[in-house]
Amino acid sequence: MDFDDDIQLADIVKELSAVDDVSWGLYAFSRDRYREKVSEEDKLSLIKEAIAIGQEEARRISAEFGSSDPSEIARVLKLRIDSSAIQQQKGRIVFATFSYPDLITLMSEPISRALSSDEVRELISEEEIRNLMIGHEIYHVLEERRPALHTSDRKVVLWKFLGKEHTGTLGAPSEIAASSFTKTLNSSSFSPLILDIMLYWGYNREDSYNLYKEVIKFYKNGNCEKR
Amino acid sequence: MSIVIGIILIVSIILLAIYCIKGYNLMVGMAIMATLFTVLALIGNIFTPNASMAGQSIQDVLTYVYQTGPANWSSSILVYIFFGAFFGRVLIETGIASTLIRKTVELGGDRPGLTMTLLSIITAVIFTSMTGAGPVISIGIIVLPILLSLGISVPVALFSFMGSIMAGMHGNILLFNQFIAMFVSLRPEAAEYTYQMNFPFGITCFFIALVIVNIVANVALRKSKKVRTWAAVSSDAGQTNAPWYSWIAVILPVVGVMAFNIPIILGFLIASLYALITCGKIKGGFVNVTRMLQKQFTDGAIDTAPLIGFLLILAMFNNSAVYVAPYFQALFGNLIPDNPFVLCLVFGLISLLGYFRGPMSLVGCGAAILAIFLSAETVLPVAFLYPLFSCVTLTVQHLDMTQSWVAWGIGYTKVDTKQFMKIAIPTGYVISIICCLLVYFMRGSLVA
Numbered sequence: 167m168d169f170d171d172d173i174q175l176a177d178i179v180k181e182l183s184a185v186d187d188v189s190w191g192l193y194a195f196s197r198d199r200y201r202e203k204v205s206e207e208d209k210l211s212l213i214k215e216a217i218a219i220g221q222e223e224a225r226r227i228s229a230e231f232g233s234s235d236p237s238e239i240a241r242v243l244k245l246r247i248d249s250s251a252i253q254q255q256k257g258r259i260v261f262a263t264f265s266y267p268d269l270i271t272l273m274s275e276p277i278s279r280a281l282s283s284d285e286v287r288e289l290i291s292e293e294e295i296r297n298l299m300i301g302h303e304i305y306h307v308l309e310e311r312r313p314a315l316h317t318s319d320r321k322v323v324l325w326k327f328l329g330k331e332h333t334g335t336l337g338a339p340s341e342i343a344a345s346s347f348t349k350t351l352n353s354s355s356f357s358p359l360i361l362d363i364m365l366y367w368g369y370n371r372e373d374s375y376n377l378y379k380e381v382i383k384f385y386k387n388g389n390c391e392k393r
Numbered sequence: 394m395s396i397v398i399g400i401i402l403i404v405s406i407i408l409l410a411i412y413c414i415k416g417y418n419l420m421v422g423m424a425i426m427a428t429l430f431t432v433l434a435l436i437g438n439i440f441t442p443n444a445s446m447a448g449q450s451i452q453d454v455l456t457y458v459y460q461t462g463p464a465n466w467s468s469s470i471l472v473y474i475f476f477g478a479f480f481g482r483v484l485i486e487t488g489i490a491s492t493l494i495r496k497t498v499e500l501g502g503d504r505p506g507l508t509m510t511l512l513s514i515i516t517a518v519i520f521t522s523m524t525g526a527g528p529v530i531s532i533g534i535i536v537l538p539i540l541l542s543l544g545i546s547v548p549v550a551l552f553s554f555m556g557s558i559m560a561g562m563h564g565n566i567l568l569f570n571q572f573i574a575m576f577v578s579l580r581p582e583a584a585e586y587t588y589q590m591n592f593p594f595g596i597t598c599f600f601i602a603l604v605i606v607n608i609v610a611n612v613a614l615r616k617s618k619k620v621r622t623w624a625a626v627s628s629d630a631g632q633t634n635a636p637w638y639s640w641i642a643v644i645l646p647v648v649g650v651m652a653f654n655i656p657i658i659l660g661f662l663i664a665s666l667y668a669l670i671t672c673g674k675i676k677g678g679f680v681n682v683t684r685m686l687q688k689q690f691t692d693g694a695i696d697t698a699p700l701i702g703f704l705l706i707l708a709m710f711n712n713s714a715v716y717v718a719p720y721f722q723a724l725f726g727n728l729i730p731d732n733p734f735v736l737c738l739v740f741g742l743i744s745l746l747g748y749f750r751g752p753m754s755l756v757g758c759g760a761a762i763l764a765i766f767l768s769a770e771t772v773l774p775v776a777f778l779y780p781l782f783s784c785v786t787l788t789v790q791h792l793d794m795t796q797s798w799v800a801w802g803i804g805y806t807k808v809d810t811k812q813f814m815k816i817a818i819p820t821g822y823v824i825s826i827i828c829c830l831l832v833y834f835m836r837g838s839l840v841a
Binding site: 199203267302306333337362370373 | 502622
């Protein structure tokens with residue numbers, strides 16, 4: 167179905183809430199710059215592994231710090247949390263950044279724009295959005311500080327010359343694990359990647375709807391294949 | 394009287410620079426300046442006959458500024474810009490530009506510095522044929538997120554991208570035609586100076602700019618902090634890779650002009666056709682193909698519309714500068730050095746004045762300065778003056794906030810403007826000085 171003005175965000179979100187983590191992983195993989203270099207089989211394997219690592223790390227960190235509050239964990243990890251006003255860039259909306267070694271920046275505009283809509287406010291609170299974002303960035307901090315987390319060093323062969331292989335690092339496993347981490351940490355019932363659609367809605371409903379269609383396509387294809 | 398008018402003109406140029414710095418509309422600013430220059434010249438002519446107005450009525454003067462200026466510019470340059478914009482749209486819509494960028498990223502792999510350098514080279518090559526805010530934005534929304542996803546800081550990523558475009562502009566055939574037209578309006582024999590004649594100089598500046606931009610960007614990269622970003626990105630799932638043999642379309646217009654002396658418009662059309670055929674876009678019947686071609690041309694025209702509006706007014710300003718040249722001559726005529734080395738050195742040292750459309754920028758107040766040089770008693774050859782003026786403008790203008798696409802890049806990346814300018818201005822200054830000295834070494838012997 168093509169986009170029209172009668173489409174409600176609540177209906178989209180309801181449908182997306184049922185989407186499994188692997189389908190969200192495929193959506194995340196579709197943004198990886200080396201996505202064409204990975205077979206579908208390897209993608210699924212990497213996604214499942216990243217999801218498991220994210221979940222395990224969230225449980226470990228909650229147990230170690232005695233808290234699953236992302237702000238509290240950030241405080242213990244001596245991270246600075248800042249906010250910055252940022253506008254939409256064409257075709258791209260930044261939600262949060264992690265600047266090495268210790269600065270998490272949450273972009274205030276996507277949050278405030280999203281929450282200015284009654285539709286979004288009924289679905290999610292500002293605190294929930296912030297916690298999901300902070301949790302996501304905390305995973306990247308942990309990834310940097312704990313080499314045992316292997317999600318940021320998954321290589322793929324880009325090209326070969328005279329028998330020498332040139333490799334590149336996939337970004338998607340790290341992002342998928344970060345989403346899995348913050349989902350588990352925040353005991354969220356849906357994938358944090360749903361924010362891509364919810365927060366985009368405040369800028370461009372049609373683009374947001376197109377993102378939704380992409381996710382649903384991965385979900386339906388996955389169900390057909392019975393992953 | 395000539396001295397008084399000369400001083401008023403200088404004050405007006407300073408005010409224009411302030412106007413530019415404050416970010417007001419340049420097209421309107423240039424229209425005001427063209428009118429001010431014309432009125433001052435007409436007033437001055439009442440008191441002391443102005444040699445450039447000899448035998449002309451007021452109507453003739455007004456016609457030359459407001460009619461002949463834009464009309465001549467349109468007939469000689471506008472067509473190039475439209476066809477160039479059409480070609481730019483074709484490169485984007487066929488996916489050739491984005492495929493080249495994706496393949497470049499694969500070539501670089503995990504080394505951000507190497508990938509940034511390779512992207513810089515490919516961007517510079519692409520912009521030897523394309524110009525306009527539309528193509529820059531279309532390429533920028535591919536390149537900039539890639540650079541940022543590699544952990545490159547925003548100021549460095551933006552500088553690398555804009556610096557690469559600047560390097561490409563040194564070999565850009567459309568800009569050559571645009572600038573040489575300014576010379577022709579003031580000295581008709583400048584029409585004999587061709588792109589091919591300028592090519593050895595332009596391409597050397599291209600490499601100098603590219604090397605310096607990449608050295609600076611890589612040094613800045615080492616100093617900057619790595620950043621990871623969570624962003625929602627709209628889909629590009631439908632985009633397929635353009636076949637490898639289509640990629641040469643990017644350089645076909647320049648190759649056509651240089652190797653086969655093909656007229657540039659035909660070059661753009663042949664390259665566009667080649668790109669469309671090799672990418673399988675000529676399909677679906679005659680009506681669909683014509684509709685698609687019409688759309689590409691329309692989109693290209695839209696891409697360049699703000700630029701064209703500004704340049705049409707700039708043509709009025711250029712022609713008005715002819716009439717005020719005697720007053721500038723009265724002030725500075727004797728100050729123009731006749732030693733080519735000194736002239737090149739001075740141009741390099743004051744090239745900073747090209748920022749914010751200042752008096753060293755041909756797409757700013759520099760049009761009036763050009764008029765002084767072209768009407769000076771010391772007749773300097775176009776083959777010497779063109780490289781001298783153009784290298785400064787091409788360098789500083791394309792790293793300047795008053796350039797439409799630089800302003801877009803700043804807004805797009807939300808970079809701290811000061812951080813960007815701290816890298817861009819000194820780099821542009823160094824490149825300008827080196828290019829000006831290059832003029833002496835390559836063309837200095839032409840000055841008697």
